[in-house]
Every structure is written in C-alpha cells, then in structure tokens.
Amino acid sequence: MCEANAYLERDGKEELIMESVDIIEPEDGKVFIRNIFGEQKVLNSRIKKISLIDHKILLEEVG
Numbered sequence: 302m303c304e305a306n307a308y309l310e311r312d313g314k315e316e317l318i319m320e321s322v323d324i325i326e327p328e329d330g331k332v333f334i335r336n337i338f339g340e341q342k343v344l345n346s347r348i349k350k351i352s353l354i355d356h357k358i359l360l361e362e363v364g
Contacts, residue, residue, distance in 0.1 A: 305321075305351070346361055
C-alpha cells in the first residue's frame with residue numbers, strides 16, 4: 302500500500318488531518334486531499350514535505 306497520513310503543522314506541532322491519503326493536489330493556494338475511503342478536504346495550506354518512506358505528508362498552514 303502506498304497511502305500516507307497527512308499532518309498539518311500549527312504552532313510547531315504536527316496535527317493528524319487525514320489517514321490513508323491517496324490523492325493530494327495543490328489548487329489556487331490551497332491543498333486538496335482525499336483518502337481511500339472517499340473522505341476529502343481542502344486546506345488553506347501548502348506542502349512542506351513529503352516522505353514516501355515514512356508514508357507522511359506534512360502541510361504548512363498559510364495565512
């Protein structure tokens with residue numbers, strides 16, 4: 302399985318936003334994420350780091 306967990310960095314801490322993410326798309330200054338269960342979110346953030354070996358997506362809050 303190639304899914305990853307998405308975390309949002311806030312005030313120096315990482316908050317789990319979604320598990321088993323399989324799609325991540327930057328769009329108009331936001332980030333769209335969807336997991337294998339069909340759950341989806343659009344976050345006012347940008348991609349800070351993706352670690353494929355750790356199955357981790359780190360997003361950074363914008364504005």
